[in-house]
Amino acid sequence: MARNNQMARNNQKDWRSxxxxxxxxxxxxxxGALARLVVQPAAATPAMMEEAIRSFVGQAAIKKGKVKxxxxxxxxxxxxxxxxxxxxxAMTAADYVKAIHIFNEKNPQPYIISVAxxxxxGRAEFSTRIRxxxxxxxxxxxxxxxxxxxxxxxxxxxxxxxxxxxxTH
Amino acid sequence: xxxxxxxxxxxxxxxxxVIEIKAMVAHVMETGYRIGVTGKPIPRDIITQFVCTYNGExxxxxxxxxAVAANPFLSFFTVATDSGTIAxxxxxxxxxxxxQTAAITVA
Amino acid sequence: xxxxxxxxxxxxxxxxxxxxxxxxxxxxPLDQRRPDTDFIGADTRAMQNxxxxxxxxxxxxxxxxxxxxKTGGSGKSCADCHGDAATSMKGVAARYPAxxxxxxxxxxxxxxxxxxxVADQKSAALPFESKDLLALTAYIANQxxxxxxxxxxxxxxxxxxxAGREIxxxxxxxxxxxxxxxxxxxxxxxxxxxxxxxxMPTGYPIYRLEWQEVGSLQxxxxxxxxxxxxxxxxxxxxQLVDLEFFLLWRARGMKVEAPAVRP
Numbered sequence: 434m435a436r437n438n439q440m441a442r443n444n445q446k447d448w449r450s451x452x453x454x455x456x457x458x459x460x461x462x463x464x465g466a467l468a469r470l471v472v473q474p475a476a477a478t479p480a481m482m483e484e485a486i487r488s489f490v491g492q493a494a495i496k497k498g499k500v501k502x503x504x505x506x507x508x509x510x511x512x513x514x515x516x517x518x519x520x521x522x523a524m525t526a527a528d529y530v531k532a533i534h535i536f537n538e539k540n541p542q543p544y545i546i547s548v549a550x551x552x553x554x555g556r557a558e559f560s561t562r563i564r565x566x567x568x569x570x571x572x573x574x575x576x577x578x579x580x581x582x583x584x585x586x587x588x589x590x591x592x593x594x595x596x597x598x599x600x601t602h
Numbered sequence: 603x604x605x606x607x608x609x610x611x612x613x614x615x616x617x618x619x620v621i622e623i624k625a626m627v628a629h630v631m632e633t634g635y636r637i638g639v640t641g642k643p644i645p646r647d648i649i650t651q652f653v654c655t656y657n658g659e660x661x662x663x664x665x666x667x668x669a670v671a672a673n674p675f676l677s678f679f680t681v682a683t684d685s686g687t688i689a690x691x692x693x694x695x696x697x698x699x700x701x702q703t704a705a706i707t708v709a
Numbered sequence: 710x711x712x713x714x715x716x717x718x719x720x721x722x723x724x725x726x727x728x729x730x731x732x733x734x735x736x737x738p739l740d741q742r743r744p745d746t747d748f749i750g751a752d753t754r755a756m757q758n759x760x761x762x763x764x765x766x767x768x769x770x771x772x773x774x775x776x777x778x779k780t781g782g783s784g785k786s787c788a789d790c791h792g793d794a795a796t797s798m799k800g801v802a803a804r805y806p807a808x809x810x811x812x813x814x815x816x817x818x819x820x821x822x823x824x825x826x827v828a829d830q831k832s833a834a835l836p837f838e839s840k841d842l843l844a845l846t847a848y849i850a851n852q853x854x855x856x857x858x859x860x861x862x863x864x865x866x867x868x869x870x871x872a873g874r875e876i877x878x879x880x881x882x883x884x885x886x887x888x889x890x891x892x893x894x895x896x897x898x899x900x901x902x903x904x905x906x907x908x909m910p911t912g913y914p915i916y917r918l919e920w921q922e923v924g925s926l927q928x929x930x931x932x933x934x935x936x937x938x939x940x941x942x943x944x945x946x947x948q949l950v951d952l953e954f955f956l957l958w959r960a961r962g963m964k965v966e967a968p969a970v971r972p
Contacts, residue, residue: 509750509903509972510918513671540669541635548678549663553656555620555681559664562671564633592902606770610761628767630921672921673764 479570482536485543486574489534490582495574500585502535502573511565511591519558520575520583524550530557532576539569565591604629604649607702609690614707615682623654623662625690626675627700633668649674651693657686682708737893737907737959744963745906748897749972753918757970765847765916765968768840768923772848775841781832787845790829794852802850803859803965806954808866815869817953819846819925820945837944843923847914850967857964858911860957873955876948882939903972909960910953912969919972926953929971 486495503517520530529552535545545563557575565571568590575583605628615621627649634646646668654662661680680688685708693699746754760766776787776794791797805818816824822845823834835842862870877888891900892908899905913926920928927949931941942948 505750505752507750509753512921513918515752515756537669541633542667542669544667545669546667547665551661553659553661553681553683554679556679559662559676559678561674561676564669564671606767606774608761608767608770624761626762626764626767628764628771673767675762675764677762 479538482538482543482572485536486534486572489532489547489576490574493580493582495582495584497584499577499583500533500573500575502571502585502587504571504587504589506588507590507592508565509592511567511593513562514565514589514591515560516563516571517558517560518548518573518575518585519556522557522577524552524554524557526552527578529554529578530575531578533557533559534574534576535563536572536574537563537565537569538572539567540565545571565589567591604692604694604698604700607690607692607700609702609704611688611704611706613705614709617682617684617708619682620679621682621706622677622679623688624675624677625652625654625702626673627692627702628673629692629694631666631668631670631672631674635668647695649692649694651691652676653691653693654678654680655689655691656680657684682706684708735893737896739962742909742960742963743907744911744966745909745971746912746966746969748904748906749970753970753972757912757966763916763968763970765914765923765970768844768847768914768916769851769968771840771844772846772851775845776848781826781830783829783831785830787825787830794848798849798852800853800856800859802846802853802967803856804861806860806869806950806957808861808863808869810865814947815866815950815954817927817950818849819927820950822846822849838925838928843914843925846925847923847968850914850965853965854967855964857962858957858960860954860961862958862961866954869951870955870958872948873951873953873958876952877955882934882937884938886937888933888937908956909963910956911960911963912966912971914967915969915971917971923968926956 499521501519503519504514508514516535518533518535520533522528522530524530530550532550533548535547536543537545546561548559550557570586570588572584572586577583607625607627609626610624612621629649630647631649632644632647634643636644638644648668648670649666652664652666652674653660662678664676666674685706687703688706689701689703691699691701746757749757756762773794779786779789787794802818805821806815807821808815809821809824819837819842822842826832827834835845860866880887888908891905896905896907910926910929913929914923915929916923917929927944930949930952931944934941
């Protein structure tokens with residue numbers, strides 16, 4: 434840590450915050466190139482996630498059950514987090530899953546993906562890879578053909594790569 | 603720019619069998635939140651819609667947000683009804699669409 | 710969060726540099742070598758092993774298309790001379806980097822591809838880390854997947870392998886740390902949430918989750934040098950090629966895995 438501060442002072446740059454130390458350290462190494470920062474604008478909050486969920490669900494009750502959200506609890510890189518949602522449903526014309534939505538609470542936006550299904554799916558399950566900006570809770574909501582909503586959540590710890598580079602864009 | 607697509611559909615299936623389908627496409631899915639060398643955010647550039655049709659009928663649809671990882675990947679299921687064509691289309695925020703198809707024989 | 714972790718890494722490496730006194734690290738015995746794939750998470754490994762889910766395969770498919778594309782003053786495609794890559798390129802990537810008598814030094818696979826583009830196809834060299842060069846490299850490397858790394862060590866190539874070894878073992882940068890101190894002496898331990906691999910680069914070019922795209926071994930080594938607070942060598946620098954050559958010699962006999970997926 435002391436070394437980083439020394440580099441900063443040697444570089445004649447004014448540093449105040451940890452972010453500035455990062456910028457200066459990047460400049461020292463890269464000859465002026467800006468170290469890449471992931472900027473979190475006023476990040477989504479649990480309240481924003483709740484509001485986003487309500488925009489899909491309205492005032493209906495969201496019950497726990499039927500839905501299983503599978504995300505590894507410890508993730509190697511937040512840029513690509515494998516994620517599977519499965520819903521317990523016969524997927525018949527009379528009783529099927531209409532939609533599955535995934536939300537988060539700490540990315541800049543609460544929405545991640547929305548999927549529309551029908552009886553032709555055969556199985557109410559899909560997998561994808563998502564981005565998580567930080568360790569947080571992820572929520573999956575399923576809407577059934579009978580108008581009911583069901584949910585499951587998962588807590589995920591997101592770690593950071595050891596060797597990162599300056600941005601070139 | 604929507605790049606190369608890689609899809610997987612089992613080439614044959616039994617009628618009524620629930621089959622797994624995978625679809626991946628090359629796309630940067632730029633969130634709009636990353637800061638570039640200028641100090642300004644790199645503009646958002648994402649695929650927003652994915653649709654899968656089976657002999658013309660929609661069997662799976664997804665709306666992507668920036669939190670979908672780059673080179674978006676989906677695996678999902680559908681019932682093997684008839685022989686024919688399974689089509690995958692990705693549309694980006696500008697309305698540009700890319701389509702990839704795969705044939706399936708159902709007996 | 711990123712900043713805190715970055716400072717954590719710097720603190721760890723500073724401590725490591727300060728406490729390790731030996732400059733010559735202990736080489737990993739041949740029978741204790743493990744592929745870098747052993748050190749990644751199960752989900753990442755599953756992604757790598759599924760050709761329908763591995764994003765590196767998108768680059769391989771792009772390379773397959775480029776292989777057929779006529780280019781340059783020759784009006785020829787790679788296929789026009791080399792035919793089906795599955796036959797003609799089988800085992801080729803496993804032998805790179807390789808000593809080129811006409812240059813009196815080794816080149817890596819990317820450079821060798823460019824040599825053909827310029828001399829044989831009479832076309833322009835593709836820039837390092839360009840989408841097209843990565844695609845061709847991924848396609849050709851994929852043709853050696855499953856085969857043992859077989860770079861040639863002989864009187865001509867040995868000086869360059871040794872030059873690469875010297876760089877690998879030399880302390881460098883503001884943290885005064887050598888590659889060997891992590892990758893020979895501390896492999897298997899955690900660094901900022903990821904296990905430190907032995908640095909056996911059998912899967913290049915890789916799809917790196919951190920980059921969200923495919924990249925070369927030179928790019929990965931430059932990232933490491935940045936993390937070590939050392940000035941990275943420029944793309945194509947002889948030091949990077951020598952280092953590649955040493956690393957692949959160190960991984961001799963291990964299976965090619967291109968395109969691998971890494972965190």
